[in-house]
Amino acid sequence: GAASSCEGMPTCIRVEGIPVEGVAKQSKCGNRVELAATAIFKVPAIAAAYHTSVLVCGEEYVYTPSGIRHHKKLQSHLGVPTECGLVGYSKRSGIELVNALGPHFKPGTYDCVLKNCNAFSDMALFFLLGLRLRKRFTDLEQVGRQAGAAGALLTRALLPRNYVPNPRAKDFTCEE
Numbered sequence: 801g802a803a804s805s806c807e808g809m810p811t812c813i814r815v816e817g818i819p820v821e822g823v824a825k826q827s828k829c830g831n832r833v834e835l836a837a838t839a840i841f842k843v844p845a846i847a848a849a850y851h852t853s854v855l856v857c858g859e860e861y862v863y864t865p866s867g868i869r870h871h872k873k874l875q876s877h878l879g880v881p882t883e884c885g886l887v888g889y890s891k892r893s894g895i896e897l898v899n900a901l902g903p904h905f906k907p908g909t910y911d912c913v914l915k916n917c918n919a920f921s922d923m924a925l926f927f928l929l930g931l932r933l934r935k936r937f938t939d940l941e942q943v944g945r946q947a948g949a950a951g952a953l954l955t956r957a958l959l960p961r962n963y964v965p966n967p968r969a970k971d972f973t974c975e976e
Contacts, residue, residue: 863920
């Protein structure tokens with residue numbers, strides 16, 4: 801049956817470029833779900849900042865200050881992401897993803913620390929597959945939230961000088 805055809809499927813593989821030629825976008829297991837990540841910068845031994853997005857059947861879904869964006873192909877990484885891989889197969893579609901998460905990721909609610917592309921990718925992976933985004937992709941955000949005043953100072957030092965927390969994002973959490 802369909803369940804047995806999914807046995808042995810990799811849960812995470814490294815893929816060079818997207819879309820992957822010759823790899824099915826859909827299978828008996830459902831819609832192909834991939835994670836794309838690009839390292840923006842790293843502070844050795846402390847944190848790294850990433851831009852992430854989720855692909856469903858090769859189409860990109862990403863959260864921006866304008867809300868959830870859908871692109872027919874990978875484009876928000878401005879080239880090839882530093883990491884990209886198959887996460888799994890979902891019975892849910894990209895349209896279902898936008899319909900479910902759209903009310904939580906409205907235009908004007910983006911914040912580069914509190915509610916960003918990584919928060920969206922985390923919730924998208926959970927909605928599609930019941931999996932969470934690996935913590936290493938949200939290191940910088942975690943430092944800013946959990947390390948108190950020292951973490952806030954470090955995070956602010958790495959952000960643009962004109963950064964002001966978005967009051968529409970201050971109470972957002974992926975844990976609800």
